[in-house]
Amino acid sequence: MQEIHELTIICGIDKCGLKEDVDKIRVCPGEIIGIVGPTGSGKSSLICDIEQLSQGDTPTRRKILINGKAPGRDIRTDPRKKRIAQLSQNMHFLADMTVEEFLRMHAKSRNRNSDTVERVIEIANTLTGESIQPGHQLTILSGGQSRALMAADIAVISDSPIVLIDEIENAGIKKQEALKLLAAEGKIVLVVTHDPVLALMTKRRIVMRNGGIRQVITTTPGEMNVCSELVRLDNYMMSLRDTIRHGGLVEQAAVVV
Amino acid sequence: MKLVVVAGTPGSGKTSVLMHTIRSLKQAGTSPAVVKIDCLWTDDDKRFERLDIPVRIGLSRDMCPDHFAIYNTDEMLKWAREQDAGVLINETAGLCLRCAPYPDGCLAVCVIDVTTGPNTPLKVGPLLTTADVVVATKGDIVSQAEREVFRERVNEANPDCRIIEANGLSGQGASELAEVISEMPDVGQELTLRHNAPLAICTLCTGEMRVAKEHHMGVLRHIDGFTEYRGE
Numbered sequence: 391m392q393e394i395h396e397l398t399i400i401c402g403i404d405k406c407g408l409k410e411d412v413d414k415i416r417v418c419p420g421e422i423i424g425i426v427g428p429t430g431s432g433k434s435s436l437i438c439d440i441e442q443l444s445q446g447d448t449p450t451r452r453k454i455l456i457n458g459k460a461p462g463r464d465i466r467t468d469p470r471k472k473r474i475a476q477l478s479q480n481m482h483f484l485a486d487m488t489v490e491e492f493l494r495m496h497a498k499s500r501n502r503n504s505d506t507v508e509r510v511i512e513i514a515n516t517l518t519g520e521s522i523q524p525g526h527q528l529t530i531l532s533g534g535q536s537r538a539l540m541a542a543d544i545a546v547i548s549d550s551p552i553v554l555i556d557e558i559e560n561a562g563i564k565k566q567e568a569l570k571l572l573a574a575e576g577k578i579v580l581v582v583t584h585d586p587v588l589a590l591m592t593k594r595r596i597v598m599r600n601g602g603i604r605q606v607i608t609t610t611p612g613e614m615n616v617c618s619e620l621v622r623l624d625n626y627m628m629s630l631r632d633t634i635r636h637g638g639l640v641e642q643a644a645v646v647v
Numbered sequence: 648m649k650l651v652v653v654a655g656t657p658g659s660g661k662t663s664v665l666m667h668t669i670r671s672l673k674q675a676g677t678s679p680a681v682v683k684i685d686c687l688w689t690d691d692d693k694r695f696e697r698l699d700i701p702v703r704i705g706l707s708r709d710m711c712p713d714h715f716a717i718y719n720t721d722e723m724l725k726w727a728r729e730q731d732a733g734v735l736i737n738e739t740a741g742l743c744l745r746c747a748p749y750p751d752g753c754l755a756v757c758v759i760d761v762t763t764g765p766n767t768p769l770k771v772g773p774l775l776t777t778a779d780v781v782v783a784t785k786g787d788i789v790s791q792a793e794r795e796v797f798r799e800r801v802n803e804a805n806p807d808c809r810i811i812e813a814n815g816l817s818g819q820g821a822s823e824l825a826e827v828i829s830e831m832p833d834v835g836q837e838l839t840l841r842h843n844a845p846l847a848i849c850t851l852c853t854g855e856m857r858v859a860k861e862h863h864m865g866v867l868r869h870i871d872g873f874t875e876y877r878g879e
Contacts, residue, residue, distance in 0.1 A: 441791065442812075447822045467810070469795040476791040485765045485793055495765065496792050499799035543792050 663815025
């Protein structure tokens with residue numbers, strides 16, 4: 391399979407039909423790019439354009455190039471050749487199947503061994519508090535369990551050089567661990583986020599407004615310092631959350647700020 | 648002139664996908680005409696008329712809508728030729744999954760909703776298995792994994808079809824469908840169905856209202872699969 395050394399977004403138009411403020415964005419392997427902006431500003435549409443490898447045929451008119459060229463039709467549509475994995479905002483499965491049956495089928499569609507199935511469930515269970523069993527019906531899984539399973543599925547079965555993540559913080563799963571799992575070394579990763587920790591963990595961030603790309607900001611050294619402070623704070627919040635979730639009291643917890 | 652037959656369950660997004668496809672066809676310089684077949688009522692003609700193309704509706708009333716569409720194919724083609732259309736698009740009512748109202752020589756398009764679950768492609772029958780193009784809609788509502796599993800199931804049921812992932816709201820997939828339509832050959836003279844229509848020759852067809860078995864004659868199939876002819 392062809393090695394991917396560059397992903398290019400050729401910008402199009404916003405919701406009013408006006409040209410986007412940026413012409414072109416190039417992303418290389420190993421880079422994590424954030425996508426930020428108010429709700430309805432077009433973050434998810436940008437992710438979808440990349441997932442479909444749009445060629446000016448979506449309302450945004452954007453074109454997505456791989457290694458500087460428009461990808462062929464089979465790379466765009468055949469999951470066996472597809473090099474993109476996407477964690478969307480969808481929190482639930484609609485398929486009336488068991489976890490195992492579904493993962494087997496997905497492994498087949500991506501040309502993977504069926505022994506990947508066990509591994510997906512194992513990893514998913516590290517991300518969620520309530521364990522997922524192979525015999526569970528997909529439709530009874532909670533939002534957090536579904537999201538954990540989707541994330542683990544992406545890391546193992548859909549393992550691809552380009553990874554798109556839409557608001558992982560909303561999943562009720564361990565977001566930093568999930569991001570670490572998905573954003574393995576050497577991948578091109580785009581993360582839609584409202585979370586300052588995740589946004590500042592990226593190298594650059596795309597700012598969206600009214601359906602269009604407005605600017606690309608490179609994370610400054612000052613922001614990186616803020617980020618490490620935020621990580622500490624966030625871990626503290628997470629530990630409080632865990633204590634409360636498990637029925638504990640937090641009144642004696644030391645404030646570490 | 649080309650013939651496109653679009654089938655699929657109600658609410659699967661046939662009309663919405665077609666609206667975008669027709670826009671693409673017009674942009675490419677093809678002149679489409681649409682016949683929408685429905686059972687009792689439709690206002691889809693008003694939606695299509697907004698695209699400024701010739702539109703006709705056919706209501707099947709007491710007749711099976713797919714039988715009605717098949718029986719009226721010649722008439723529809725004649726009408727579309729009179730409109731100087733380059734392609735006739737026949738959108739079926741899309742009710743029973745047993746029917747596949749596709750003649751040979753047409754482009755058979757089956758529209759199917761991904762949210763109905765990955766077992767649906769196995770249930771649909773000739774509507775899907777004899778289609779040239781399967782348009783999978785509403786994929787934005789499920790995860791990428793679920794879309795790919797759905798696709799795999801469509802491939803199992805119909806290994807030779809082309810699958811187009813479409814979105815009736817955003818128009819995704821419409822330009823690809825328009826491209827397939829532009830590349831197909833013109834419809835021939837003597838059309839033959841790809842698959843036989845389901846059997847229905849019994850007293851119910853002629854208006855019998857009583858339920859009990861003793862009131863029915865014709866070719867009848869029992870729940871255990873036994874098929875018999877009762878009558879003179």
